Amino acid sequence: MTENDNQTEGKIFEAATEVFLEKGMDGARMQDIADRAGINKSLLHYYYRTKERLFIAVFEKVANQMFKKFAPVYSENLTLEEKIRFFFREHIDILKKNPGLPVFILNETSRNPERIKKILEFSNIGKLWAILEKQHKDELERYNITRENFPQIMTSIAAISVFPFAAKSIISTILGKMGHDFDSYIEERKEYAADFVIRAIKK
Amino acid sequence: MTENDNQTEGKIFEAATEVFLEKGMDGARMQDIADRAGINKSLLHYYYRTKERLFIAVFEKVANQMFKKFAPVYSENLTLEEKIRFFFREHIDILKKNPGLPVFILNETSRNPERIKKILEFSNIGKLWAILEKQHKDELERYNITRENFPQIMTSIAAISVFPFAAKSIISTILGKMGHDFDSYIEERKEYAADFVIRAIKK
DNA sequence: GTCTATAGAAGGATAGAC
């Protein structure tokens, strides 16, 4: 591969990421991607053969990005509360920079459930409970966290972090009516969300 | 209008609702809608002129459905805790019957923010805080609920109720890896969510 | 590797008969 290959392929991939995030698979147009990449439409097919393949490349990259950001949660040097605070700060910060990500992933996985399986195969999200139980054996006694309600807690945490961005246009509109604005609402949320969850799970 | 008008228009509307919820505006095909309604494609245009108009009819009906189900929250005969419990039971039950609703609304409002404005105009969601303050003046002292953190609380409640359905295929896959199943997770959630929120907002 | 030109199919929309 020459340098030109990489440059062009990279430009295509970036442009495709933009367009797919904005319009979704069905709404995206190959012409639009080509224009933004500053190249000809047929080059897209030269590098990726079909729209579907190009989409999958983008989807897997973007989805992995989302699920691989849980690293600090596995760190041994943080208390449970610190991990929760850390998570909300980091995760909300990432979403702040990519506000279109949640709707994109939610939408595409909902219309095509098989897509998520490959991504989750290589994630250790299934082992989360085992890790937590091992790392916080003593601490856990001070919280209402059990193997049984663990899915409820984890999905609530994800919900509180992700939903504001997934529902951004609705929330923005309502906040506007009440004299608030979205950006400061999000900034406040990093700490509020952590407090909220910690109170909710404390014994 | 004859009876036939209503029957056909109704069948079209029902079919359109199904298809739009399943595929979204961009993924939906007029031919598909016509087939499900058991009529010819050109009849769609006879009744609704364009795909866009048909979509708007469906979207407004469906979105209103979602925002008008907050009625019990305005009832004077319930305590704050009872309202929260009532909300989660009712709301999760509705979503259980229409699991595709959240992604549909999130997706379409995100790609076209103007769409939500007309719906929210006729909703009294902007006055929620005023109503709450009036109806629960004394009770409120036992909770950490202020005018300032009210948006944080409301969006957390919505998040906890809506997100499991918006992320259904992801959550289902993960639950599977952990030996749980989605349906019982949802059934448990009605009570768990209420407990979770009440603990989180108690002083 | 990149472009132009175009095939081939599909989708939304309309005309006109009944």
Added chain:
DNA sequence: GTCTATCCTTCTATAGAC
């Protein structure tokens, strides 16, 4: 009010020159 036939545009994808 409903159908058939068809127009027109748009979109993905490929052929072939450079």
